[in-house]
Amino acid sequence: MCERLDYTKTSPGGVKTFGGVYSYIIQSGLEEVLVELVYLRVSQINGCAYCLDMHSRGLIKKGIKLEKLALVQVWQEAGELFSDRERAALAWAETVTRVAETGVPDVEFEAASYIFDGKELADLTMAISLMNAYNRLAISFRRTPEAVLSAKP
Amino acid sequence: MGQRFDITQLIPDGYKAMYAVHTYVQGAGLDLGLLELVRLRVSQTNGCGFCVAMHIPLARKYGLTEHQINLVATWKESPVFSARERAALAWADAVTALAGQEVPDTVYEQVKAEFSHEEIAKLTLCIGEINTWNRLMIASRTPPAL
Numbered sequence: 001m002c003e004r005l006d007y008t009k010t011s012p013g014g015v016k017t018f019g020g021v022y023s024y025i026i027q028s029g030l031e032e033v034l035v036e037l038v039y040l041r042v043s044q045i046n047g048c049a050y051c052l053d054m055h056s057r058g059l060i061k062k063g064i065k066l067e068k069l070a071l072v073q074v075w076q077e078a079g080e081l082f083s084d085r086e087r088a089a090l091a092w093a094e095t096v097t098r099v100a101e102t103g104v105p106d107v108e109f110e111a112a113s114y115i116f117d118g119k120e121l122a123d124l125t126m127a128i129s130l131m132n133a134y135n136r137l138a139i140s141f142r143r144t145p146e147a148v149l150s151a152k153p
Numbered sequence: 154m155g156q157r158f159d160i161t162q163l164i165p166d167g168y169k170a171m172y173a174v175h176t177y178v179q180g181a182g183l184d185l186g187l188l189e190l191v192r193l194r195v196s197q198t199n200g201c202g203f204c205v206a207m208h209i210p211l212a213r214k215y216g217l218t219e220h221q222i223n224l225v226a227t228w229k230e231s232p233v234f235s236a237r238e239r240a241a242l243a244w245a246d247a248v249t250a251l252a253g254q255e256v257p258d259t260v261y262e263q264v265k266a267e268f269s270h271e272e273i274a275k276l277t278l279c280i281g282e283i284n285t286w287n288r289l290m291i292a293s294r295t296p297p298a299l
Contacts, residue, residue, distance in 0.1 A: 004261060011274040017177040018281070020170040028167065046251045096292050100199050100249075104292045109157055122163040122293070126171070129288035133281030140248050140256045140277050 004141045015137075021130050028123040033062050037072060037086055038093045038124065039131045044073050045097050046135040053145035088115035089124055096128045157294045171289075174282050181275040186215035190238060191245045191276065192283045193225050198249050199287040206297035240267040241276060248280045 196204035
């Protein structure tokens with residue numbers, strides 16, 4: 001499973017523009033942990049090793065407990081471990097990521113709107129959509145996860 | 154089917170940041186007709202009405218024929234696309250589908266036979282870009298500008 005090409009070197013200008021969207025999200029006002037949880041969940045659905053590694057580390061750095069991190073994939077069955085805001089964000093992340101199957105139905109929009117105001121929901125949708133692009137870059141080119149690099153002798 | 158929210162109004166800075174990605178891809182040196190072909194195909198796959206309505210006239214503007222535009226949805230069965238266009242479409246399909254599936258070596262070999270490394274990176278940035286717009290427009294239920 002070797003890296004196919006390093007797009008950060010092949011197309012640095014393009015990667016930088018996506019970085020602009022990433023920076024926008026950081027200063028958007030959404031809670032850091034909430035955004036990081038969304039990034040992790042989207043990366044799980046798409047199957048991005050590089051991104052799972054990065055955002056698991058990000059969550060640990062931001063203070064999330066291992067017990068909670070382990071249950072992100074099955075948050076719906078994790079009772080009160082996830083807050084109402086986190087649950088609403090994760091549900092919205094799932095339906096928007098699986099857009100080709102779901103079409104993002106009204107019932108999901110109503111549930112998300114109950115918790116988030118218009119700007120928050122727009123920011124959250126931008127974050128989810130951005131991670132879908134990042135996942136596609138890393139998966140397409142088999143970007144090597146940090147864990148694999150640091151395990152090498 | 155009213156619009157749910159308008160990202161250009163609610164988060165103009167986020168929209169601007171995303172538009173910078175678009176500006177980069179447009180100026181990256183790839184054929185603009187090829188980019189429109191890919192954007193149209195990905196928008197069909199994701200089911201984005203706003204985006205399909207936008208990219209059909211753009212495809213026409215940048216030189217795609219009516220036959221090509223009509224047959225994008227069934228490109229595998231259609232003899233109106235060049236080897237380079239077919240490689241780009243196969244790559245766009247694989248990179249868009251995902252959901253736990255790999256982007257297979259066979260498709261990568263096909264795209265590598267037609268495009269340089271730099272072109273593949275830029276093409277993939279374009280596919281990432283349109284996947285982002287598709288999600289934004291579908292989630293916000295932005296109506297097609299007809």
